[in-house]
Amino acid sequence: MAFDYPAPFLQLARELRRLPGIGPRSAERIALWLLSNKDARPGQLSAALSTAETAIRPCSRCGFFATDDLCEICLQPARGGREICVVELATDILPLEKTGSFRGLYHALGGRLAPLDHIGPAQLRIESLQKRLLTENPVEIILALSADVEGEATTNYLVEILEPLGIPLTRIAHGLPAGGGLEHADQITLLRALSGRRPVAER
């Protein structure tokens, strides 16, 4: 009979393998390191995992990571009553936040319309967005979704749903990447950059 690692080791490797970007060999390597390297701290790791699992939850208003009912962003009083920026995922919020130029609130949908993965409007936080709009009266809704097929479709769907509310509705510009020259851009990127042009005076 062929020998293998003991069952608890295999169980650990199986769990590691479920992580994104980890294949069977990496899983085995990480498990070996965790169990045999003197710098590994498997106890602390497992404690940190369970603490994080119980302490962190989505903000009930915007969906960002929170330790309380509301996240740190929603708790800042100066941010209310301004723009609401709609993003696909909670992880999209920090990059926007780091630009330092947005001072309103966010709303993470928790994904985008993806019929091939059986994700429709009911699976996204669209109803809670509509409720927020009624009570929070934002001055503008900014749609900041991806520029691929499903992101575009989700933007179009939200425009259909939200336009009747009469709140100014904008979408972020898509076009040439900063520092990119025209000669390297493909036709669709150029078309979008053209259709998204704006008067020079607005600058």
Add this chain to the structure above:
Amino acid sequence: MLTDLRLRDFRCFDALEIFPGPGRTFVLGENAQGKTSILEAICVLLRLQSPRTTATAETIRFGRDRFCLDGHFSEVHLRLHYSSEGREMFLDSKPQARTEDYLDVARVAWFANTDLELVRGGGSGRRRYLDFLGIQCLPGYRKSLRAYEKALRSRNALLKDNRPRREIEAFDPPLIEAGDFLLGARRRLCEALAPLAESACREISGGDDALEISCRSGAEGPLAEALTHTRAEEMRLRQTHVGPHRDDLKLLLNGRDAAGFASEGQQRGIALALKLAQARHLEAVQNRAPILLLDDIFGELDPVRRNRLLASLPPHSQTIITTTFLDWADRQPQDIAFRLVGGRLENA
């Protein structure tokens, strides 16, 4: 020009190395020795797609979890790692994030016995033929094709499930944007290919056969209008009824439908003419011939067509040819030949 190629855990090979010549390189071998897999490896390394399968994962050697291919093309070192976790591309050892940059290194034309399906088979094979060319010579083609396929499949899933109209129509703008690009690009490709295929067919048939190819578009006029006109039909059929997914290439030989009226020999000639046209178009737009991969096509051709084909191949192009026997070819001094036996290459 491809100067060297290494395969690791690709198809039936654990490790194989080959140094093709600048002109014609013959790979000899019995059936099922893996000759085709060497050509396939070249195509996958240079173009990131196999002409034999759409599931690249099935080219990983049985029992392994990844394959590696690498080689030098025009002094650029290409390296490709592929596993179920994804693929990594390197140019001169630098990881490449943009597929377009990697694909800009080399162009390929592929000839195989299965090309007969271009004449006899359904429209999907002819669309793949146009796509293989479009991806290699039109910027934005690959991106639009992927976007269109995604938008179309999403939209059809919604139609099939009878979802509300506004959910379906949310996918219309991306479908139309990519669809109009594809419709136009394929029309232009057909126009460019028509005279090239016509003259290639005359060369292979010895001047007898007149081949006429034209584009049968999957939508008349702008896609947005065509979608509006076919709304009733699409609701009834529960799928998108117009668009480039219904594009086709019309093939007429001496004025008659090639699938129905041409002989088998003529049909093989048409298939070759289509592939030659592809190679010549690539040469015209790139200012240099693509690498030609000929997979075992000579066995099925009569000697006259064989020699006419060899004479019609773009001169000065690097050509790699698999075959079971070589006695048909008049060897030229600069030809290189290898024999593949038991997974190893030896000089022949």
